[in-house]
Amino acid sequence: MANKIEQGSFGRVRVFNDFLGNSVSTVPTTTFVQLAGNLGCISVSVANTALAGTVDEPGGILAITTHSDDDDNCAIFAGVFKAADGGCVMEARFKMDSILLSAVFCGFSETLAVTTPVMPAEFATETLDFVATGNVVGMVYDKDANTADWRAAFGNDNVAVAGSDANGTRAYEAPVLNEWDIVRVEVGADGDGWCYLNGRLIKTVKDAVTTTDMLHAVLMIENRSGVARLFEVDYFYAEGGRDWTDS
Secondary structure, eight states, rough: OOOOOOGGGEEEEEEEEOOOOOSSSSOOOBBBBBBBBTTEEEEEEESSSSEEESSSSSSSOOOOOOOOSEEEEEEEEEEEEEETTTTTTEEEEOOOOOSSEEEEEEEEEEEOOOOOOOOOOEBBEEEEEEEEEEEEEEEEEEBSSSOOEEEEEETTEEEEOSOOOOTEEEOOOOOOOOOOEEEEEEEOOOOOOOETTTEEEEEEEETHHHHSEEEEEEEEEEEOSSOOOEEEEEEEEEEOOOOOOOO
């Protein structure tokens, strides 16, 4: 992309939410007012899901409680971003109340149904499955795997991209009950992709995405047990370049 930053002072588009806005009056409460599908600049796809604030821990935490039906989910997302406009990055910090009964995806997905989202990538038994069409880059945890672990996943049109591991790259760091994980996913302007877990690079893949495709930054939990699950998000961040073309 040609450098046309002289057109304006804001060459990067960013979203960051620390989920501090959980007061509905002068007395702090645990209920979020903004339940109409938006928390600041972040959209929330809710399927019978409860959103609240965690007030017994500092710093602002969004508490997501899924519905009790099996495979009910909730996605928080922002975008879209285009890698060709200077690359994009997303990062989130979160924890689960049960590592045995949930699946989580954190990263970028080209397709995302707003009202009925599905996990962009899943892992069952020993196999990684790309559910979302188009580009997918992110970290996946799935209780349906034979071995509990985070995996870096790189896919396009339902298949693993060249240079990635067909069934994802294991982090050898399974999530722990009620302990925070930080996932960071980067996509370069050339389409290369990087997946990090808790500050450690898990996998990098050259030409992981098509640079001109639009990407949603998404963090998603899916209930895999028929029991409501609690998912707490400390922060959600995403950034990409601005398109400076004249039309």
